[in-house]
Every structure is written in structure tokens, then in C-alpha cells.
Amino acid sequence: MTIDWAHFTPASALAGGALIGLAAALLILGLGRVMGAAGIVGGALAIDDADAPWRWSLIVGLVLSPLIARVLWSVVEPVFAAPWLALVASGLLVGFGARLGSGCTSGHGVCGLARLSPRSFAATGIFMATAFLTVFVVRHVVG
Amino acid sequence: MKRIVFALVVGLIFGLGLCLSGMYEPTKVTGFLDLAGPWDPSLAFVMGGAIVVALPAFWLARRRSVAWVGGAIELPAKRALDAPLVVGSAIFGVGWGLGGVCPAPGVVDLAFLSPSAAIFVVSMAAGMLVYRAAAGRPLPGLRLLAQDA
Numbered sequence: 001m002t003i004d005w006a007h008f009t010p011a012s013a014l015a016g017g018a019l020i021g022l023a024a025a026l027l028i029l030g031l032g033r034v035m036g037a038a039g040i041v042g043g044a045l046a047i048d049d050a051d052a053p054w055r056w057s058l059i060v061g062l063v064l065s066p067l068i069a070r071v072l073w074s075v076v077e078p079v080f081a082a083p084w085l086a087l088v089a090s091g092l093l094v095g096f097g098a099r100l101g102s103g104c105t106s107g108h109g110v111c112g113l114a115r116l117s118p119r120s121f122a123a124t125g126i127f128m129a130t131a132f133l134t135v136f137v138v139r140h141v142v143g
Numbered sequence: 144m145k146r147i148v149f150a151l152v153v154g155l156i157f158g159l160g161l162c163l164s165g166m167y168e169p170t171k172v173t174g175f176l177d178l179a180g181p182w183d184p185s186l187a188f189v190m191g192g193a194i195v196v197a198l199p200a201f202w203l204a205r206r207r208s209v210a211w212v213g214g215a216i217e218l219p220a221k222r223a224l225d226a227p228l229v230v231g232s233a234i235f236g237v238g239w240g241l242g243g244v245c246p247a248p249g250v251v252d253l254a255f256l257s258p259s260a261a262i263f264v265v266s267m268a269a270g271m272l273v274y275r276a277a278a279g280r281p282l283p284g285l286r287l288l289a290q291d292a
Contacts, residue, residue, distance in 0.1 A: 004181035007174055009165060013185040016164025017192025023157035024193065025200030030149050032210030032217055035157065037247035042271040054150035059250055061154020066254040068155065069162035078168045078252045080259035082242045087259055091266025092273070093238025094245060099274040101231025102219070105245040106157075108232070109190055114197035115205075115218065122224050127236030134240025135176040 024111050027058075034115075036107020037062075038098030101127070145212050158251050164189040167251045169243030176240055238270075 024035040031054060044055040069075045082090060098104040101123055103112060108127070112120020158167075165171040166189055174183035201218075210216050239245050244252070244263050252260035 001178060002181050004174060004183040007171070007181075007183045007185070009185050010188050013164045013188035014192040016160045016162070016166065017189035017194075018196045019156055019160030019163060020189065021160075021193035021196025021200075023153045023160060024197040026156070027150075027153045028197075028204045028216065028218075029200055029207070030153070030211045031146060032204075032212075032214050034217070034219065035153070037245070037250070038271070041246055041250065041268065042275075045268060045271055046275070054146045057147045057150040058154035058157070061151045061156075062158040062161075062247060062250045063254050065155050065158020065251060066162055066167070069159055072159075073163070075162055076168070077255055078248075078257060078260070079170045080242070080244075080257065080263075081170055081173065082259075084259065084262050087242050087244075087262045088266045090238045090242030090244065091249070091263045091268075092270040093234050093241065094249075094263075095238075095267035095270025095272075096274045097231045097234030097236070097238055097270075098246060099231070099271050100227050101233075101235055102221075102228060103232075104235060104247075105239070106247055110193045110197060111201070113190070114194045115201045116198075117219065119219075119221060119224060119228055123228055123232040126229060126232040127239060130233045130236030131176050131240035132178055134237045135173055136179055138241065139177055140179050 020106070020110060021114070024106070024114065028111070034107060034111045036103050036111060038095070038104035039102075039107055042095075042099050097127075146214075149212050157247065160189075160193070161248055161251050164192075167248045169248070172245075172248070173240075173243040176243070 027033055027035040040055045040058055043049055044052055044059060066075055103123055108120040108123040113124060161167045165185060175186035204216050207216055242263060249260060249263045249267060253264060
């Protein structure tokens with residue numbers, strides 16, 4: 001394995017991670033809810049749910065955040081390397097899988113690990129493994 | 144109203160963290176997920192930074208019952224490693240690897256008015272709605288998987 005030193009950004013990764021952790025801390029202590037993005041988006045789609053209004057508000061905050069980030073530092077446009085058909089498949093699998101598995105990268109990978117939840121350790125290990133495998137197949141077997 | 148404003152601020156901080164760490168960028172994520180190529184370990188540092196800050200908050204949350212803004216603190220109670228957790232997480236990982244996007248970064252990327260982000264988020268919402276429809280219906284295999292998810 002070779003480290004990609006040109007793209008490795010440990011300081012901004014740690015600082016950005018700390019902000020994500022702060023957001024998760026505020027949501028659990030302030031609103032009493034776990035900050036899982038899949039649960040928040042999935043719950044927002046159930047508009048009759050009592051938790052739907054704050055979930056939509058958090059989603060609005062996520063969408064507005066790059067506009068603030070742009071003022072504070074330089075933010076490059078995100079690059080989607082996958083063709084649109086792969087993105088459709090990716091979205092369907094991410095949405096369905098995260099709901100079936102009760103969490104995604106933020107719900108299991110950040111909040112679950114911070115709660116020291118055995119279910120989240122298992123989930124994070126599993127989705128990391130299948131993601132590593134998928135990227136390997138796409139880039140080095142098929143590609 | 145308090146809950147709405149509070150959640151907006153949380154969403155902004157969450158999104159700023161994704162922007163600063165570079166995790167809104169699919170190629171940055173696939174740089175981590177591609178172990179066979181030149182490897183970018185940044186994502187592990189993002190998770191580490193987030194967990195270190197969130198850990199004491201969850202420790203505290205377990206010892207409290209009422210949230211600052213009011214209402215109960217709800218922490219997941221389930222302990223069992225069951226089939227929905229394993230199968231769902233495996234499916235999620237395949238989707239994450241295919242696009243390099245997971246739910247929160249997908250939503251953040253909508254701000255760039257990128258058609259790719261819109262395609263991803265609409266498909267993700269569709270996947271969630273398929274799950275919801277399947278979980279409430281007598282589809283043999285799915286119902287078995289989804290019964291306690």
C-alpha cells in the first residue's frame with residue numbers, strides 16, 4: 001500500500017471531523033436525537049412524523065453549509081467520477097441499505113462508534129468491507 | 144420553533160465539517176476506499192476527530208433523560224446483531240463504493256447545483272421509499288429481513 005501524500009489532509013480532516021462530532025454532540029444533548037443522515041432524510045420523507053419538521057430544517061442547514069464554507073475558505077466543486085447510471089444504482093443501494101441496516105456513515109460510523117455500540121461496530125466494519133471491495137472491483141477488475 | 148432553529152444550526156455545523164474535511168467530495172472518499180491505488184487516509188482522521196468529540200456527549204446523554212430543548216433523549220436500545228443490520232450494511236457499502244457518496248455529503252452537494260448530486264439524492268430517496276413500502280408489505284424475503292429493522 002502506498003500513501004497518497006499529495007491528497008492526504010490530516011489537519012483539515014481532523015478539524016472537519018471535530019465539527020461533525022460537535023454537531024452530533026449538540027443534536028443528542030440538545031434535541032435528544034442521534035445524528036444519522038440516513039435516518040434524518042428517511043424520517044423527513046415520512047411527512048406525517050412529529051420529527052419531520054426539525055429533520056427538514058437540519059437538511060436545509062446541510063444544503064446551506066457550502067455557501068458559508070465558501071466565504072470562510074476556498075471550496076472546490078465536488079467531482080462525481082461515476083456515470084449517471086452508476087449514481088442511480090448507488091443512490092438506490094445507499095438509501096435502501098442504510099434504512100434496512102438502521103444507519104449510514106454518520107449514524108453508525110460516527111454516532112454509533114462514539115456510543116460504543118456493538119451493532120454499529122459490526123455495521124461499520126461490514127459497510128467499509130463491501131465499499132473497499134466494490135471500489136476494488138470497479139477500479140481494478142472491471143475498469 | 145426552538146427545535147427547528149436548533150436543527151438548522153446543527154445541520155450547518157455538520158455540513159461545514161463535511162466541507163472542511165473534504166468529505167463532500169466523492170473523489171476524496173474513493174481515494175480512501177481504494178486500498179489498491181495511492182491511498183488517502185483522510186476519511187479515517189475525519190471519523191477519529193468526530194468520535195473523539197462526540198464520545199463524551201453520548202456518555203453524558205446516557206446519564207440524562209431530558210434534552211436541552213425539551214423532550215426525551217432517545218438512544219437506540221437494540222443490541223442484537225441481526226440479519227437486517229448485516230445485509231443492510233453490506234448493501235449500503237456497495238452503493239457507497241459505487242458512487243463515493245453517502246447520505247449527508249449527497250445532500251450537501253445539492254448546494255453546487257450539480258446534476259449528479261440531484262440524481263444521487265433522488266435515487267437515494269427512492270431507495271428509502273422502496274424500503275418503507277417493502278417493510279410494510281407481505282413480500283416474503285424482504286419482510287423477513289425487515290421485520291425488526
